[in-house]
Amino acid sequence: MTSTIGSAQGTLDEPAVRAFVADQLAGADLDGRRICVIVPDATRSCPLPMLMSVLHETLHGRAAAVTVLIALGTHAPMTDEQLLAHLGGPYPGFMVLNHEWWMPSALVSIGQIPAARVAELSDARMAQDVDVVLNRAVVEHDVCLVIGPVFPHEVVGFSGGNKYFFPGVAGQEIIDFSHWLGALITSAAIIGTRGITPVRALINEAAALIPSRRLALCLVVQSGSGALHAVSFGAPEDAWAACADISAETHVRYLDAPVRKILSIIPAKYDDMWTGAKGFYKVEPVVADGGQVILYAPHITRIAAMHPEIEKIGYHCRDYFLKQWDRFADQHWGVLAHSTHLRGAGTWDPVEGERLRVTVTLATGIPEQVVRDANLDYLDPATVDLADPGSFVVPNAGEILFRLR
Known part of the structure; x- marks a missing residue:
């Protein structure tokens, strides 16, 4: 009952x-x-x-x-x-x-x-x-x-x-x-x-x-x-x-059309990118093909407190791992899953390599080289305009899901 x-x-x-x-x-x-x-x-x-x-x-x-x-x-x-x-x-x-x-x-x-x-x-x-x-x-x-x-x-x-x-x-x-x-x-x-x-x-x-x-x-x-x-x-x-x-x-908001640029403002309760990545998961469905998601979190200084191997594996689409499974089958599958969740949709083949649907940019306290080595884009958080009229700004990102009607 x-x-x-x-x-x-x-x-x-x-x-x-x-x-x-x-x-x-x-x-x-x-x-x-x-x-x-x-x-x-x-x-x-x-x-x-x-x-x-x-x-x-x-x-x-x-x-x-x-x-x-x-x-x-x-x-x-x-x-x-x-x-x-x-x-x-x-x-x-x-x-x-x-x-x-x-x-x-x-x-x-x-x-x-x-x-x-x-x-x-x-x-x-x-x-x-x-x-x-x-x-x-x-x-x-x-x-x-x-x-x-x-x-x-x-x-x-x-x-x-x-x-x-x-x-x-x-x-x-x-x-x-x-x-x-x-x-x-x-x-x-x-x-x-x-x-x-x-x-x-x-x-x-x-x-x-x-x-x-x-x-x-x-x-x-x-x-x-x-x-x-x-x-x-x-x-x-x-x-x-x-x-x-x-x-x-x-907890679900609907948009009439996809947007090209999203600024997700990550709250302090997420203290690494392993948890702060929710700011991407919740907006991915409304990003236009070729669009960009900026995760703004100056307080985050590391990718993963408990899973440092993600820095070596990097962030990739699902097919990057599936089509090279012999390389990755022995890794923790939860780490591979997190990688695909933050990188979003894409394709991979041995000739063309990896093609990703959207750009994921970290504006955090994580060092630039660490971000780029993990296959993500970097942006100095000091240069971010939190009221950018060209962005769809999501405050307190990570809990509200955005979807297209």
């Missing part, structure tokens, strides 16, 4: 949200249970301090144990100071952990998805056995409660729900596998796609192997404000679906 409050037409006041969350948790049979609460890191807009305070008021002394697990995927771990600010303070009796995706001792296998089933789920794009590995805290608790927002997403269509398990607190192999499946479909084709995409189908299949009871508090956050359009509680599949429908109304 899923309960939802709110709609695309407005935002909810805090007392209404607090009352709804408290009521849902009160009726969720959590007494004496060990609960793993899975929450996003700081790269997602989410009023976590408010929600965590309700959670603490409702569960402290009632649950046998509460562990808050930060769904990093393969992002950098958060420091104690960052966690304090992110969650809104210490919560006595609650344990807080980063998802240590790089530590084999923090992970456990819960089964396998056979190659034949993978072929079915992926519409025959991929066919190999997938080991389903995730953070052992998930299986060491009786109940897993996902708390997180739903936005258009470049890998899965819409984020949220079971995506907080895979890739949120998963092992790198299944993260790489799911991201490369999304890259085969391409970011521009899958982003903002409603319903069960092949990647969502794979994630749901993996989540069904989790032995713990799964619940989700899914959110539709007003981008840039942290206010909530809607909140849904229930099984992850159902709570996510309710919020994805509302996100499709609130």
Whole structure:
């Protein structure tokens, strides 16, 4: 049974949200249970301090144990100071952990998805056995409660729900596998796609192997404000679906015609290009052929905190890798996926080389030579006019998707 409050037409006041969350948790049979609460890191807009305070008021002394697990995927771990600010303070009796995706001792296998089933789920794009590995805290608790927002997403269509398990607190192999499946479909084709995409189908299949009871508090956050359009509680599949429908109304803007030049202003919550690249994903569908996207982020000084190999591989279209697979098959597929997502559509053949649909330009604090060596264009951020009348300017880029009518 899923309960939802709110709609695309407005935002909810805090007392209404607090009352709804408290009521849902009160009726969720959590007494004496060990609960793993899975929450996003700081790269997602989410009023976590408010929600965590309700959670603490409702569960402290009632649950046998509460562990808050930060769904990093393969992002950098958060420091104690960052966690304090992110969650809104210490919560006595609650344990807080980063998802240590790089530590084999923090992970456990819960089964396998056979190659034949993978072929079915992926519409025959991929066919190999997938080991389903995730953070052992998930299986060491009786109940897993996902708390997180739903936005258009470049890998899965819409984020949220079971995506907080895979890739949120998963092992790198299944993260790489799911991201490369999304890259085969391409970011521009899958982003903002409603319903069960092949990647969502794979994630749901993996989540069904989790032995713990799964619940989700899914959110539709007003981008840039942290206010909530809607909140849904229930099984992850159902709570996510309710919020994805509302996100499709609130987080997608439509243009009548493609634009030649886009200036995406990347907010400070994205502290490297691995995360800041969302400023490209969300506008790629509206860039004209031969157009340019400028990612303006003077605060970003590195391409990827946790994935330095991207600097050597560089940014390329999907076919650059597919048609030279012998060269790249041993690389992390999640890195290859990220590469294609930021570079966008294009072609490659051994005679003509790589031909790309649009130009991607970084106006960041990353050194010029590093940018150019990664196969991207460079622009000194000091020369950028943030009110350029010749550009389609996107403030607070990274969450709102732009599409053509």
